[in-house]
Amino acid sequence: MKKYLDILIFTILFFLLFSYFSWKDTVAPLSGVEFSSSKNSYKVPAWVVLGVVNNTSETLEFNTCDNISIRHAGKQVYLPNDICTDIELTSREKYSLNLSENYDLFQNPGDYIFSFTHGENEYVEPVEIKFRGTIGKIFVGLFYAPLYNLMAYLIALFSNSLGLAIVAITILIRILLLFPQHKMMVSQRKMQAIQPKIKKLQEKNKGNQQAMWVELMKLYKSEGVNPMGSCGFLIIQMPILIVIYHIIMNITSLKNEFYLYGGLSDFHISQIDFDFFGMDLLQSWWIVWLLLALTVAAIQFIQVKLSLIGKGTDDKKSWVVLEKKKGESDYNSMMPDPEMMNKFMLYGMPAMVWVFTYTLIAWVGVYWWISTLFAIFQQLFVNKIIKK
Numbered sequence: 001m002k003k004y005l006d007i008l009i010f011t012i013l014f015f016l017l018f019s020y021f022s023w024k025d026t027v028a029p030l031s032g033v034e035f036s037s038s039k040n041s042y043k044v045p046a047w048v049v050l051g052v053v054n055n056t057s058e059t060l061e062f063n064t065c066d067n068i069s070i071r072h073a074g075k076q077v078y079l080p081n082d083i084c085t086d087i088e089l090t091s092r093e094k095y096s097l098n099l100s101e102n103y104d105l106f107q108n109p110g111d112y113i114f115s116f117t118h119g120e121n122e123y124v125e126p127v128e129i130k131f132r133g134t135i136g137k138i139f140v141g142l143f144y145a146p147l148y149n150l151m152a153y154l155i156a157l158f159s160n161s162l163g164l165a166i167v168a169i170t171i172l173i174r175i176l177l178l179f180p181q182h183k184m185m186v187s188q189r190k191m192q193a194i195q196p197k198i199k200k201l202q203e204k205n206k207g208n209q210q211a212m213w214v215e216l217m218k219l220y221k222s223e224g225v226n227p228m229g230s231c232g233f234l235i236i237q238m239p240i241l242i243v244i245y246h247i248i249m250n251i252t253s254l255k256n257e258f259y260l261y262g263g264l265s266d267f268h269i270s271q272i273d274f275d276f277f278g279m280d281l282l283q284s285w286w287i288v289w290l291l292l293a294l295t296v297a298a299i300q301f302i303q304v305k306l307s308l309i310g311k312g313t314d315d316k317k318s319w320v321v322l323e324k325k326k327g328e329s330d331y332n333s334m335m336p337d338p339e340m341m342n343k344f345m346l347y348g349m350p351a352m353v354w355v356f357t358y359t360l361i362a363w364v365g366v367y368w369w370i371s372t373l374f375a376i377f378q379q380l381f382v383n384k385i386i387k388k
Contacts, residue, residue: 032055033054033060040128042127047099047253051095054091054093056091059091060089067117070105070112072108073110077112083099100255101254103258110128111129112128144247147240149261151165154168160272163274163275181378187226192308198219201219248281249361281366292357293358296354297351301346
């Protein structure tokens, strides 16, 4: 049996090797011209990119305006003269015509017919351009467009500095979310304060999950603690952070000018200065990334440590208040191990922040640095209130 199995395996390996080298040596025959669009469907503002590939053995010569035409609703859409140029493609060479700066040509929704004519041959590429759906319009109208215009205004206000604009918008967002962030911090401190009572409930109702849950809810109600109090800030902050991330990641995209309000009509992305204290905010050097990531992780550690300060005594503060006593390992399955939670918050969070800051581009680290520094001062204020 083993002999036949070895023969079968050898046959399969031989077939795979033969197929691999056969496919590798196979060359597709040259044939015609390929004309296509980067996408079959766009949403206004449309960032259309057309491609021409010369799959012939001869040189292909054409003019972008004379040989490429666009029709919409039976009418000719004329390309601006500044993109009219003579192109010469050798065999297997590709040319891309980027119409992102000409998004105003495609503001009317519908089917657009792009065609490329060369000699007697015509290559047609239909493309659909449509408005955003209801959810997309709400997202753009309530979040993307206002925040993009705010970012553009701040960039113009700070002499076209993207770095100072990021610092300013971070502080503005923190001020805007000051109240929900304050509620979250107070809720976290209250949860820490009632941990001894929760521990007693765990010991009292050991093995009885239902009774434990009922008494836990009564405790939360009597102490005025909302166990989900820290979630509200995250829910509010998340869509704002996502929008800002997309705005800055696409800050060089010309189609964003479609969303500019009338008062910012003079703003143009070519004016933006991406340098911030020697850092290119969109493409930073790895050493800068490393130093920035370490700094952000350090202040994140300080912020978390401040949030875990317990009542303690005048001589010694209890930095981690949810400590597990030695020899105790029998925790109720409903409640996570408090010691592990604290260790994760104190060491795991800064480590995660370090990794994210190091792997992402520099502006994310700048945003995180300012945001965390703001949170440190806010945490000190909350700790002072709780102490009183």
